Amino acid sequence: AEGGGSGGDTIKVGILHSLSGTMSISEVTVQKSELMAIDEINAAGGVLGKKLEPVVEDGASDWPTFAEKAQKLISKDKVATVFGGWTSASRKAMLPVFERNKALLWYPVQYEGLESSPYIFYTGATTNQQIVPGLDYLKQQGKKKLFLVGSDYVFPRTANKEIKAYAAANGMEIIGEEYTPLGHTEYSTVVNKVASAKPDAVFNTLNGDSNVAFFKELKNKGITADAMPTVSVSVAEEEVVGIGKENIAGHLVAWNYYQTTPGAANEKFVAAFKAKYGADKVTSDPMEAGYSAVHLWAEAVKKAGSTDVEKVKEAAKGISLDLPEGKVTIDGENQHVYKTARIGVIQPDGQIKEVWNSGQPIKPDPYLKGYDWAKGLS
Amino acid sequence: MSAGLRRYAGPALFVAGFLVLALVMPNVLGPFRLQLLGKYLCFAVVAVGIAIAWGRGGMLTLGQGVFFGLGGYAMGMHLKLKEAGAAGLPDFMVWSGVDELPVLWKPFANPVFALAMVIVLPTAMAVLLGLLVFRQRVRGAYFAVLSQALAAAFVILLVGQQGLTGGTNGLTNIQYFFGLDLYEEANQRLIYLVTVVVLGVVFLLAWQLKESRFGKLLVAIRDGEDRVRYLGYDPAIVKTVAFAFSAALAGIAGALFVPVVGIISPAELGIVPSLAMLIGVAIGGRYSLAGAVVGAIVYNYAETSLSEAWPSGWKYLVGALFIAVMVWAPRGLAGLFESALSRFRRPAAPPPAAPVAVKEEVAA
Amino acid sequence: MTGLLEVRGLNVVFDGFRAVTDLDFSVAAGELRFVIGPNGAGKTTLIDVITGRTRPASGSVRFDGHELVGQREHRIVRMGIGRTFQTSVVFEELTVGENLDLAAQFRRPLVSLLRRRRAYPDDVVAVLDTTGLGELVDQPAGVLSHGQRQWLEIGMLMVQQPRLLLLDEPVAGMSREERERTGVLLREVAQTHTVVVVEHDMEFLRRFATVVTVLHEGRLLCQGTVAEVQADPRVQEVYLGRARKEAVDVDG
Amino acid sequence: MTIANQFVTGLSIGAVLLLIALGLTFTFGQMGVINMAHGEFIMAGAYTTYMVQSFAGDQAVPVALPVAFLVAGGMGLILERLLVRRFYGRPLDTLLLTWGVSLVLQQLAIDLFGAPNVQVTAPGWLRGGFDLFGVTVLYNRLFMMALAVSGVVGIWLYLTRLSAGRRMRAVMQNRQLAAVSGVATNRVDQLTFFIGSGLAGVAGVALTLIGPVGPQIGTYYIVDAFLVVVAGGLGQLRGAVIAAVALGLLNSYVELWTNASFAKVVVFAVIVGFLQVRPQGLFVLRSRALT
Amino acid sequence: MLTVESIDVAYGRAQVLFGLSLTVAPGSLTCVMGRNGVGKTTLLKAVMGVLPVRSGRVEFDGHDITRLKTYERVRLGLGYAPQGHDTFPQLTVWENLQVVLEASPKATKESVDEALDVFPALRGLLRNKAGFLSGGQQQQLSMARTLVTRPSMLLLDEPTEGIQPSVILEIEEAIERLHRETGVAVLLVEQYLDLALRLADNFVIMDAGEVVRSGGREDLQDPSVRQLLTV
Ligand SMILES: Nc1ncnc2c1ncn2[C@@H]1O[C@H](COP(=O)(O)OP(=O)(O)OP(=O)(O)O)[C@@H](O)[C@H]1O
Ligand SMILES: Nc1ncnc2c1ncn2[C@@H]1O[C@H](COP(=O)(O)OP(=O)(O)OP(=O)(O)O)[C@@H](O)[C@H]1O
Numbered sequence A: 001a002e003g004g005g006s007g008g009d010t011i012k013v014g015i016l017h018s019l020s021g022t023m024s025i026s027e028v029t030v031q032k033s034e035l036m037a038i039d040e041i042n043a044a045g046g047v048l049g050k051k052l053e054p055v056v057e058d059g060a061s062d063w064p065t066f067a068e069k070a071q072k073l074i075s076k077d078k079v080a081t082v083f084g085g086w087t088s089a090s091r092k093a094m095l096p097v098f099e100r101n102k103a104l105l106w107y108p109v110q111y112e113g114l115e116s117s118p119y120i121f122y123t124g125a126t127t128n129q130q131i132v133p134g135l136d137y138l139k140q141q142g143k144k145k146l147f148l149v150g151s152d153y154v155f156p157r158t159a160n161k162e163i164k165a166y167a168a169a170n171g172m173e174i175i176g177e178e179y180t181p182l183g184h185t186e187y188s189t190v191v192n193k194v195a196s197a198k199p200d201a202v203f204n205t206l207n208g209d210s211n212v213a214f215f216k217e218l219k220n221k222g223i224t225a226d227a228m229p230t231v232s233v234s235v236a237e238e239e240v241v242g243i244g245k246e247n248i249a250g251h252l253v254a255w256n257y258y259q260t261t262p263g264a265a266n267e268k269f270v271a272a273f274k275a276k277y278g279a280d281k282v283t284s285d286p287m288e289a290g291y292s293a294v295h296l297w298a299e300a301v302k303k304a305g306s307t308d309v310e311k312v313k314e315a316a317k318g319i320s321l322d323l324p325e326g327k328v329t330i331d332g333e334n335q336h337v338y339k340t341a342r343i344g345v346i347q348p349d350g351q352i353k354e355v356w357n358s359g360q361p362i363k364p365d366p367y368l369k370g371y372d373w374a375k376g377l378s
Numbered sequence B: 001m002s003a004g005l006r007r008y009a010g011p012a013l014f015v016a017g018f019l020v021l022a023l024v025m026p027n028v029l030g031p032f033r034l035q036l037l038g039k040y041l042c043f044a045v046v047a048v049g050i051a052i053a054w055g056r057g058g059m060l061t062l063g064q065g066v067f068f069g070l071g072g073y074a075m076g077m078h079l080k081l082k083e084a085g086a087a088g089l090p091d092f093m094v095w096s097g098v099d100e101l102p103v104l105w106k107p108f109a110n111p112v113f114a115l116a117m118v119i120v121l122p123t124a125m126a127v128l129l130g131l132l133v134f135r136q137r138v139r140g141a142y143f144a145v146l147s148q149a150l151a152a153a154f155v156i157l158l159v160g161q162q163g164l165t166g167g168t169n170g171l172t173n174i175q176y177f178f179g180l181d182l183y184e185e186a187n188q189r190l191i192y193l194v195t196v197v198v199l200g201v202v203f204l205l206a207w208q209l210k211e212s213r214f215g216k217l218l219v220a221i222r223d224g225e226d227r228v229r230y231l232g233y234d235p236a237i238v239k240t241v242a243f244a245f246s247a248a249l250a251g252i253a254g255a256l257f258v259p260v261v262g263i264i265s266p267a268e269l270g271i272v273p274s275l276a277m278l279i280g281v282a283i284g285g286r287y288s289l290a291g292a293v294v295g296a297i298v299y300n301y302a303e304t305s306l307s308e309a310w311p312s313g314w315k316y317l318v319g320a321l322f323i324a325v326m327v328w329a330p331r332g333l334a335g336l337f338e339s340a341l342s343r344f345r346r347p348a349a350p351p352p353a354a355p356v357a358v359k360e361e362v363a364a
Numbered sequence C: 001m002t003g004l005l006e007v008r009g010l011n012v013v014f015d016g017f018r019a020v021t022d023l024d025f026s027v028a029a030g031e032l033r034f035v036i037g038p039n040g041a042g043k044t045t046l047i048d049v050i051t052g053r054t055r056p057a058s059g060s061v062r063f064d065g066h067e068l069v070g071q072r073e074h075r076i077v078r079m080g081i082g083r084t085f086q087t088s089v090v091f092e093e094l095t096v097g098e099n100l101d102l103a104a105q106f107r108r109p110l111v112s113l114l115r116r117r118r119a120y121p122d123d124v125v126a127v128l129d130t131t132g133l134g135e136l137v138d139q140p141a142g143v144l145s146h147g148q149r150q151w152l153e154i155g156m157l158m159v160q161q162p163r164l165l166l167l168d169e170p171v172a173g174m175s176r177e178e179r180e181r182t183g184v185l186l187r188e189v190a191q192t193h194t195v196v197v198v199e200h201d202m203e204f205l206r207r208f209a210t211v212v213t214v215l216h217e218g219r220l221l222c223q224g225t226v227a228e229v230q231a232d233p234r235v236q237e238v239y240l241g242r243a244r245k246e247a248v249d250v251d252g
Numbered sequence D: 001m002t003i004a005n006q007f008v009t010g011l012s013i014g015a016v017l018l019l020i021a022l023g024l025t026f027t028f029g030q031m032g033v034i035n036m037a038h039g040e041f042i043m044a045g046a047y048t049t050y051m052v053q054s055f056a057g058d059q060a061v062p063v064a065l066p067v068a069f070l071v072a073g074g075m076g077l078i079l080e081r082l083l084v085r086r087f088y089g090r091p092l093d094t095l096l097l098t099w100g101v102s103l104v105l106q107q108l109a110i111d112l113f114g115a116p117n118v119q120v121t122a123p124g125w126l127r128g129g130f131d132l133f134g135v136t137v138l139y140n141r142l143f144m145m146a147l148a149v150s151g152v153v154g155i156w157l158y159l160t161r162l163s164a165g166r167r168m169r170a171v172m173q174n175r176q177l178a179a180v181s182g183v184a185t186n187r188v189d190q191l192t193f194f195i196g197s198g199l200a201g202v203a204g205v206a207l208t209l210i211g212p213v214g215p216q217i218g219t220y221y222i223v224d225a226f227l228v229v230v231a232g233g234l235g236q237l238r239g240a241v242i243a244a245v246a247l248g249l250l251n252s253y254v255e256l257w258t259n260a261s262f263a264k265v266v267v268f269a270v271i272v273g274f275l276q277v278r279p280q281g282l283f284v285l286r287s288r289a290l291t
Numbered sequence E: 001m002l003t004v005e006s007i008d009v010a011y012g013r014a015q016v017l018f019g020l021s022l023t024v025a026p027g028s029l030t031c032v033m034g035r036n037g038v039g040k041t042t043l044l045k046a047v048m049g050v051l052p053v054r055s056g057r058v059e060f061d062g063h064d065i066t067r068l069k070t071y072e073r074v075r076l077g078l079g080y081a082p083q084g085h086d087t088f089p090q091l092t093v094w095e096n097l098q099v100v101l102e103a104s105p106k107a108t109k110e111s112v113d114e115a116l117d118v119f120p121a122l123r124g125l126l127r128n129k130a131g132f133l134s135g136g137q138q139q140q141l142s143m144a145r146t147l148v149t150r151p152s153m154l155l156l157d158e159p160t161e162g163i164q165p166s167v168i169l170e171i172e173e174a175i176e177r178l179h180r181e182t183g184v185a186v187l188l189v190e191q192y193l194d195l196a197l198r199l200a201d202n203f204v205i206m207d208a209g210e211v212v213r214s215g216g217r218e219d220l221q222d223p224s225v226r227q228l229l230t231v
């Protein structure tokens, strides 16, 4: 469908994140970086000679609301595209709306894979760009016994299923698996269980506030990163602030971007973000992925010469940009992006130091087709 | 004003409201807004039940989402099975690694069974809970907090059983309703009309209940449960019936919600949504059925439009709305309407004031 | 010869306090019985036990041969025992008429209560008349004054047509002529029903009572006609107080 | 040893439950106000600690205790004066009213402090723990237990030994009679609400030691807090204490043998079952009055 | 002492008192009489500020108290025993008295003792929760509480209701003694005419929210008054 202000002198784009409720803690920052990207594009003259006009909606941490607001953005505001979502649950809720309306969603957060909708562009990591490299790193470090801790929802559960398959094929052992409800804040028992299982490492797929309680408890029980490192896939710079840097320093994270990632594009991004929102603010992977999504879409529109969804999709194939995380290319086949995997260690100052990277962007493989151990997964 | 006019005013208003919803709205609203209105009407059905259980019977149920969910999931399971892929498995089971359809799901392939369950499940649950709880004379704040805990526990259970229930996601991507493509405008309209009719029927049933002696008995129990025993009635039974009625309505509403919105998930059933169901009733006026319906529509409409108008701060407005209603219109919109009306009516003798404070069931 | 109501060996204990001790008490069918006794003697407790509100520590209460102890309150009402409360409790949000109507309908199956009421049944209309509440029929009971509430309670009891009526201080707070009316009414009711009245108003007793039972500290003190009871020095000592007052007067 | 470990864990969970519920023994237990903004007063206590940190550094937690009591108490006082006082005797209306207040306060926190969590550094002496016969005892948990115990003792003294406490109970039981007995009921209301809210603030300070400090924290604790009070019996201090400890222990052992979600469900189920046996909670406020 | 000047009082929209006026002289004992529902309780509540007056004025001891809060009126010296056995049910009998003792400026430990002398039965019940007392015991407690406050004026709403005869005599004596010794003014609502007639210096007869007759003890013999009282 032709969207977005073809009549007017602006192009409307939807921004749909949780501005209230549990998930607002994470999603507000992504929303901010997306708005910043829109400002940058407008400052540079907009696209197709028109300014972008963001239409902001609140998903309110409620999945059906995401679907409803997506429908509203599409049918009432007639936006050209939507940037939004964080949890996989919200994405699953929005997916049919976008598919049936033949409209576009840009989803900026790492997720569990096993999905490839023709109407979604995934600019966060899929499994083989984050979790698998994280596991590879642990294996390389000689960690054989893993304990899995995650929030009780689709991303951690699916991710852990994949981790178990990986472990089975790679001589690793999963010696414990614990799920806690989203928003859970009492981790004494979970940490007791971890401590008495004595794993070589913990693979952490907790999301949101739970991480704060989990790491505070680990620290107090005297479980150090040296003795038992954790690898987290949903803890970025922003979460480190809330957890308290002294509580988490030394632990590992797996992402595709850190505030410390070198390169001119990132220096510009970080500087711009601090200038706009305050010098004490940090940048993180999902923020970067959201920011990148806006630029990638704008590039595709320029190339297509239109905001028409089908034309944009076609034009987006193979687009490549220098973005804060490095070179990013859209995979024409599954609409994910090539991303460089990076393992980092949290520093005492709260920043994350990269200790390993994949060297080059990894081709997205949402269904893990390239991995024998993943055959039985879907 | 004559008594006759007063007597026919109610039915006339009902018919007018019904016609506006059934005939006018589909022609003035676009498909998206009509779908939203359909959703509000689902909550209006819940509201009618709450107006009976809470407004009449004094049972502050903070867990109505549970019954809504039971109805919704019963319907959702059926629809998911109809759309299931090759292996006969719903999509989420595939990505949750379930290879075989769980036994619990099997009977829901039968539409008659599923439709029956929409009412049977919530009603049975309410009867069970009601008999246990009311027999032990748990009431007031105890009942309120208990029902809230029930909602919390129910959500945790649903979320924890991802392979069986879809976990946090719930049942998404429901596209067909008994063969009707839910994205076709004509079908959306049809489902909207079904919702309107259901609301109308439910409203009349509740009206009858409210005006009957049973309704008076409920009020009596609300005001003095122990005293009622000495009139020879068993309050536990009476309350359970009313509670089950409200649960059945919530179940029906949940079942309608599925085709209207296309999703049913724990996000719609927990503590917060259960409270939201109550709030519409409070805003409209819990003592009046029409008030409850209007309140549910107004509240949900307000939530939609406020959040569209000011996405980053709309909670201020919603919060302010509650506060304002509670402070200035404790009997809700219906109360405002009544006092406005009685100011016009100028009766010969001043009508008796209702006892000053609105009496409520307190703990203990 | 056994009475309609037979209380045998009744003991009621609250946290170690013996409110009723080894009490035997019986009322024959058709009797109008008055119960008096000092404050805290256990009169209300006795009614509470009979109506299932309080569980005794031991003893039995038989009504028409059926054991009442252990029965749930509404069952006891359905067996034909009705009561009023010392602190009257009426349903404040319902109208006076609705209060009476609900009381009158308790024998109906729940389902039939789902129908709407068109008019008040005859017995309700009749009671409205006897209680003098006719004018207030459509007023919420919450607006009634203290004395009017007492009447409504009595009315609610009457429409239930119980075989045994237990009234706990029915005329407390009533004006003189209201008391008179109540007495006449009770006497009339007692023609066809069994009535037990707890009262402190001696004037009222003298006017309407025949047999009076006196309780003291949870035990039966004595029983007899009003004159007999009034003359009993123990009753004067613990209850009426005249004896003591006169003694004081003499001293002073 | 895990069994012993979980016992300590259970006690510490119980201490947390008790801390968050203490304030409710005033506002809910005594005044009958179902204050849904109680969680946001906890939040206010937590953010107060964060603010205090800017001058008290890593001793923020002890310094914040009295400050948070005053801040949260003050917020409670304002709420009482502006709104709640119109709603006495209508607990269910108050529930909705304070629910509205809680939405506003959450949004306010987002606007004042940002949506992401902020960090509070624990003082050195509250970090880590020691080993007691193979059981790890954490200083922060000990601190919370001590705080809970002193809270309980303080409240108990207040309620039973001080005339202010007696006056408070009198007002809550019979407002009109208290007024005609010469008690300044409005001042008693204010004081009661102040203390109840202040205690929530204190709980908020303590919670910074173990959990997040963000706009949502109130919502995480509010249901548990009410459950404790209800299971213990409204207005029953010893009931609340026993309920908190019992629920803490239950939670810790069930979670040990199953998982966190299931433990929560079991706790709820046990409470429902328990209220079957003791419908008015552990300790009952009985009365002869008809309801 | 107390002057009520044409007050209108209503519950919501239902007006109950219509321009009612009344004066109670210092040290006098005025009895308010009238059938059930004429507004006697309402009058006392309005004087105490439990119900707001819609128009008119209430003056006590030279102060205009029309707009004062209830507890402020108590502190000026008004004491009130409401109708029906009103207590703080979860407080013990001792605590019930203690609350009053602490809240009223003139109450002393002695006044508690004296009150308990009037109601010796209460001495044995000091540790019992008031809510568990029998109806009459609660009424005795209610009266005792009022006596403790040592008011300069007492408002009593059917104080003898539910109380056993011997204690009624005690109450009567206590009121009389208090009245004589401390010169307390009393406004008494009472259905037991004998008692009222024995105690009262003045009387007021109410009907339908208005005072229909008032006078001194001597007027009680007047046939027209007798007439009003027996109808
Ligand atoms: N639930 C209870 N717990 C403790 N004591 C109680 C309870 N119920 C009654 N009592 C005590 O039992 C005794 C008897 O009370 P009851 O109400 O039967 O007296 P009564 O004869 O009706 O007196 P009154 O004439 O004053 O109404 C009283 O001393 C009272 O304090
Ligand atoms: N809460 C109320 N709302 C409305 N009307 C009321 C209320 N309370 C009392 N009334 C009405 O006010 C009138 C006077 O009541 P009040 O209680 O003052 O009477 P009273 O003279 O004290 O009677 P009694 O001797 O029965 O105690 C009554 O007719 C009653 O119906």
Ligand SMILES: NC(N)=O
Pocket (backbone or CB within 6 Å): A086, A087, A088, A089, A109, A110, A111, A112, A155, A207, A234
């Ligand atoms: N995709 C996630 N993190 O839910």
Ligand SMILES: [Mg+2]
Pocket (backbone or CB within 6 Å): C043, C044, C045, C086, C168, E134, E135, E136
């Ligand atoms: Mg009694």
Ligand SMILES: [Mg+2]
Pocket (backbone or CB within 6 Å): C145, C146, E040, E041, E042, E083, E157
């Ligand atoms: Mg009166």
